[in-house]
Amino acid sequence: MTRRHNRTRGDRGIPEATVARLPVYLRALHSLQEREIATVSSEELAAAAGVNSAKLRKDLSHLGSYGTRGVGYEVEYLVYQISRELGLTQDWVVAIIGVGNLGRALAGYGGFASRGFRVAGLLDADESVVGEQISGLSVRHIDDLEQVIADHGVSIAVIATPAAAAQGLCDRVVAAGVTSVLNFAPVVLSVPEGVDVRKVDLSIELQILAFHEQRKAGGPGEAGAEGWGEDHDGDRADDRARGQEPPETTQYVEAVEA
Amino acid sequence: MTRRHNRTRGDRGIPEATVARLPVYLRALHSLQEREIATVSSEELAAAAGVNSAKLRKDLSHLGSYGTRGVGYEVEYLVYQISRELGLTQDWVVAIIGVGNLGRALAGYGGFASRGFRVAGLLDADESVVGEQISGLSVRHIDDLEQVIADHGVSIAVIATPAAAAQGLCDRVVAAGVTSVLNFAPVVLSVPEGVDVRKVDLSIELQILAFHEQRKAGGPGEAGAEGWGEDHDGDRADDRARGQEPPETTQYVEAVEA
């Protein structure tokens, strides 16, 4: 999606689509580890991860030849390789900006520390929240943002503030040296080259569901395409009949907010 | 991603990638509306949405010919067309299952009602939460799940429970007639054909950021590929040197949890 085109020579880049699935495989593998299963076939692991086995094998083949033909993959070894590829063998220091319900949910999220993400700062602009203890951390005032980032070496900022505050705070964390941002605010953040932004947007997810839900009933426009005088164009020679889409089952992977 | 292959005749399906971006365009358009801007060019709207203009035009062309050459798009009309396409001209009834911090954040989220999503039920298994008033709704006991779904005609269920409870609750909502599920629990849900599941997974997002962050420093494996006796294969003739990836700026669109 962002990867440079025409990669040349040796091409050790892992496709974005694969990177996005590695965490899913990792989770499935951890669950196998808990059940003390030592070896797994691509078929089994794929089922646990909700993908098909060809895709799983192709994905893993981008990391190396870590399986054994006729046997499968050794769970522990694969966990290690994927973790290393994702950079989870080192710790990442995270600051959470905005301590509303969402910020609290994030601060309390277990799968955090367990995956090498250490929350080193909670920040908020609301004086009545500053000082509160949450998951063993004291909430700092947003004025201390740069200080907290510098003191703890924060490299990932999670923005869980209202939309209006997000871009300004993003600019500040980037100026303070943060190069990865996870944005929950419903705005498109702009950042300089070299900074990664990922977006999580609940309302977008719901709208996508609504789109498919509507298809399951009967085509769009049920609620009437009326009341638009103008008769705008009227072209679209191809008929409007969309009919029912085939149903879908697969697990997607897309954007969301809250 | 799930669309059937070899679509034939008339093909009125809108590409998934386009569907995923329509909500983003819609948000940008609403912001233009607030600033009382009546007309917008593909260039301007694309900038506001964080995509390039060719992509925007191609996306909109899937809905119809709603622009005017030499001029641009009429904001209000485009808002209407996209809303209709997404099924936002009708109301969708939502139940939120799990009223922890995340469930509360979702219940209080404004962009909800404003986009045609009506939260008709909050449910939790914890007796100490049942009965609590949140955003004007009284939390119901999870035992009432089927009742709430039937009474209010819920068509979208949001699962914001711990992982262990998610599949069971998913089975129940599906049995009760829900055909769209938004899952925040860190598990792969399996559902019958015809039911849509979307997943939002915070830890996955963080892991993807960590991957890119690691690349910005120097290749993976910094923390050493040691301690794995076995010397497993050792093949991978292509050298391990990944070097620095070019930096990235673009806004992605992917999966997350909390």
Add this chain to the structure above:
DNA sequence: ATCTGTGAACATGTTCACAGCC
């Protein structure tokens, strides 16, 4: 003159099907 809509070229992602190894 300007800006949309789109065919054609390119790039990425997925699936098939089987060679190759255990």
Add this chain to the structure above:
DNA sequence: GGCTGTGAACATGTTCACAGAT
């Protein structure tokens, strides 16, 4: 025999560049 790893076929998505409408 069984299962991985992968080339080749297919499908989807993106970008370019320009014809065509206003």
